[in-house]
Amino acid sequence: MYETILELYKTDYFRFLLTLVLSFLTGFEMREYKRTLENATFIGTVRTFTFIGILGYILYIVDPTYRLYLAGLGILAMLFGLFYYHKLQGDQKGIISLLVALLVYTYAPIIMTQPLWFTALIFVSIIFVVNAKSQVQSLMEAVDNTELITFAKLVLLSVVIWPLLPTTPISSWIPMSLSKVWMAVVVVSGISYIGYLLQRYFYREKGFLINGILGGVYSSTATTVVLSRHSKVVQTDEYTFASAIVLATGMMHLRLIVIIGFLNISLFQSLLLPLGALGAIALLGGFFLSRLKKEGDSVAAEYNPMNVNPLEIGVALVFGVMFVVMSMVTHYFINDYGISGLNFLALIIGFTDIDPFILSLINGAYPIDKDEVILAILLAIASNHLFKGFSAFFLASRKVGWMSLGALAALSLMTFGIAFSL
DSSP states (O other): OHHHHHHHHTSHHHHHHHHHHHHHHHHHHHHHHHHTSSSOOOSOOHHHHHHHHHHHHHHHHHOTTOHHHHHHHHHHHHHHHHHHHHHHHTTOOOOHHHHHHHHHHTHHHHHHHSOHHHHHHHHHHHHHHHHTHHHHHHHHHHSOHHHHHHHHHHHHHHHHHGGGSOOSBSOSSSOSBHHHHHHHHHHHHHHHHHHHHIIIIISTTSOHHHHHHHHHHHOHHHHHHHHHHHHHHHOOOHHHHHHHHHHHHHHHHHHHHHHHHHHOHHHHHHHHHHHHHHHHHHHHHHHHHHHTOOTTOOOOOOOOOOOSOTTSHHHHHHHHHHHHHHHHHHHHHHHHHHHHHHHHHHHHHTTSOOHHHHHHHHHOOOSSOHHHHHHHHHHHHHHHHHHHHHHHHHHSOHHHHHHHHHHHHHHHHHHHHHHHHO
């Protein structure tokens, strides 16, 4: 069926019909959009957009040099300029109808030269943006402008800097390239940023369980500390706090799976099953604890462990430095103490931020095989579970601390068991 459509897409009849239909539907969407505005002056009606699409198709195919097509574009631009001048006299400044009309004029060359999926993508994008006015306005009002600027800076730096970075190892003590360092920083910061945005702008008032899950995407350790301290202040609904802490740890496993998948497909294939199983067990355990909640218990939903945008340049650079330092430390332990030294380091690192250590193992060219890398990663994760469990025990209310420590200690023992059985 799809092959038949692709064959039809190459015929002039189908291309003209598609131009006609897409132009008509775009004009129809603009008419519906106009109804949401008060006294707005738009250029033409549904038929106007349809005729613009037909005009673009005719002028594009009758002249192989495309001079007629460009001349038509120039004439439309002049007419649109006069129309916009008239709008300004009526104190109206919107140009969306003019921009959409110009996009309709480009339907013909897009359909004639680009694959079907690209044509569909352009059309859907136009319709989506036209109908997303209220959502975009709400988002822009909610999001801090400084965060958008931060995001733009990191994207720009990634696009400009990354291709220029060398791909050779930095030194004999740092067995990875600057290109891999920057890639790892961008991947980890980007995944954390998704959790940051969801928690801060979309699910801020949805309660501790949702925030625990999203906090695990950002940082399960930070989430555990904040939830533990908050439980001591609120001193109610202990099961919700304990379940949120366990859910955050469950999401940590899924987060690590995604990070490893981006950076090392071989390790991803080996760790997908154990990390996925551990994550599923933690999530199921967290939801089980939430079901033990007593009737009538309630918890204020005001909670935000994500006070720092993970895409801030300073934060990203600090993470990059930690990554490089951890690579040096890992290299030292492997060279001087062998695999036993690496495993000891993994257990110690579990009581800190394990991301730089895991990334150094994923990206570094160390004289160890894949099985030894997997063992070190699982040992660091198991140790980190114990660290979060004891953090909850000492920082949370008594009941939340005991439940969190018990659940995370059990998860740690399972992780140790898997680590030494692989």
